[in-house]
Amino acid sequence: MYHIIIDKIKQYDKIVIHRHKNPDLDALGSQLGLQGIIYDNFQGKEVCVVGDENEFSFIGAMDQVEDAFYHDALAIVVDVAVKGLVSDHRYQYAKEVMIIDHHLNKNDFGDLWCSFTDHIAVAQILTHMAIENELNVSPDTANKLLAGIISDSGRFFYPSVNAITFKCAAFLIEKGADLQALYQNMYNEDLNYKKLKGHFINHFKTTKNNVAYMKNQNNLKTRYKVSTFAVSRGMVNQMAGIEGVPIWANFTEDDDGLILCELRSKELPIVNIAKKYGGGGHALACGCTVNSWDEVDRVLQDLDALLESRHING
Numbered sequence: 001m002y003h004i005i006i007d008k009i010k011q012y013d014k015i016v017i018h019r020h021k022n023p024d025l026d027a028l029g030s031q032l033g034l035q036g037i038i039y040d041n042f043q044g045k046e047v048c049v050v051g052d053e054n055e056f057s058f059i060g061a062m063d064q065v066e067d068a069f070y071h072d073a074l075a076i077v078v079d080v081a082v083k084g085l086v087s088d089h090r091y092q093y094a095k096e097v098m099i100i101d102h103h104l105n106k107n108d109f110g111d112l113w114c115s116f117t118d119h120i121a122v123a124q125i126l127t128h129m130a131i132e133n134e135l136n137v138s139p140d141t142a143n144k145l146l147a148g149i150i151s152d153s154g155r156f157f158y159p160s161v162n163a164i165t166f167k168c169a170a171f172l173i174e175k176g177a178d179l180q181a182l183y184q185n186m187y188n189e190d191l192n193y194k195k196l197k198g199h200f201i202n203h204f205k206t207t208k209n210n211v212a213y214m215k216n217q218n219n220l221k222t223r224y225k226v227s228t229f230a231v232s233r234g235m236v237n238q239m240a241g242i243e244g245v246p247i248w249a250n251f252t253e254d255d256d257g258l259i260l261c262e263l264r265s266k267e268l269p270i271v272n273i274a275k276k277y278g279g280g281g282h283a284l285a286c287g288c289t290v291n292s293w294d295e296v297d298r299v300l301q302d303l304d305a306l307l308e309s310r311h312i313n314g
């Protein structure tokens with residue numbers, strides 16, 4: 001499928017790259033990495049990156065793009081295939097929209113959907129594409145792509161890490177990525193953040209069948225001076241890797257009153273429960289957004305019931 005992506009890029013002189021809201025380092029790393037790959041390999045193109053920014057902006061800045069730029073342009077959307085989650089809706093103004101994603105959700109927009117669900121990160125897809133097609137990769141581009149792979153693989157820890165993950169990481173380091181500099185940016189944390197981890201470790205609860213969970217009201221963010229995202233996505237894995245806890249879930253009230261649900265599982269796929277509540281993601285790492293704490297309890301009951309049925313079925 002890589003040739004489809006490359007051919008499409010070759011067809012356009014103007015390209016805008018989008019990704020999901022609240023970007024993680026795979027969204028940003030693949031967005032900025034793809035911009036780099038295009039500049040490193042294809043002459044005479046103007047490539048912009050757009051979207052909201054957060055604490056991961058150390059990896060690179062976004063561009064200010066006029067609406068008119070989208071005229072006759074290609075929009076590439078990375079790391080998301082669901083319309084409502086894309087940052088900056090103006091991708092719709094482009095002549096064509098191509099999606100490059102690795103989540104299990106089917107796309108609900110776009111002209112071309114390039115789906116690679118066996119890759120742990122979009123940054124890994126792009127790196128693998130560069131290897132297979134002998135594309136140039138500058139040290140700066142290599143850094144961005146490696147950040148995406150490290151972050152979406154949980155520093156090479158999650159179940160979908162495989163030989164290709166390490167092959168891609170090795171390739172990027174050969175191309176000049178600075179692993180130690182990345183680690184210093186990625187794993188040096190604020191004191192507040194460290195203390196918030198302590199709060200999680202000391203206060204999470206478990207259901208009857210050992211789903212670990214936390215319900216985080218809005219005041220928690222004020223107390224620790226952190227964002228919704230830092231609590232929601234950032235803290236869910238404080239409940240990971242615990243003997244006897246096969247599933248863990250983190251429920252965080254957002255500023256608008258909606259509740260973000262981050263769901264994780266060691267082995268048992270749970271993405272259908274996320275999908276039932278309008279979300280999605282990966283088999284073992286997924287999420288959804290619900291309207292009330294009552295609905296949170298229903299999500300928890302569904303997760304617990306899944307474990308209950310597993311116990312019954314042996």
Ligand SMILES: [Mn+2]
Nearest residue numbers: 026079122152
């Ligand atoms: Mn990703």
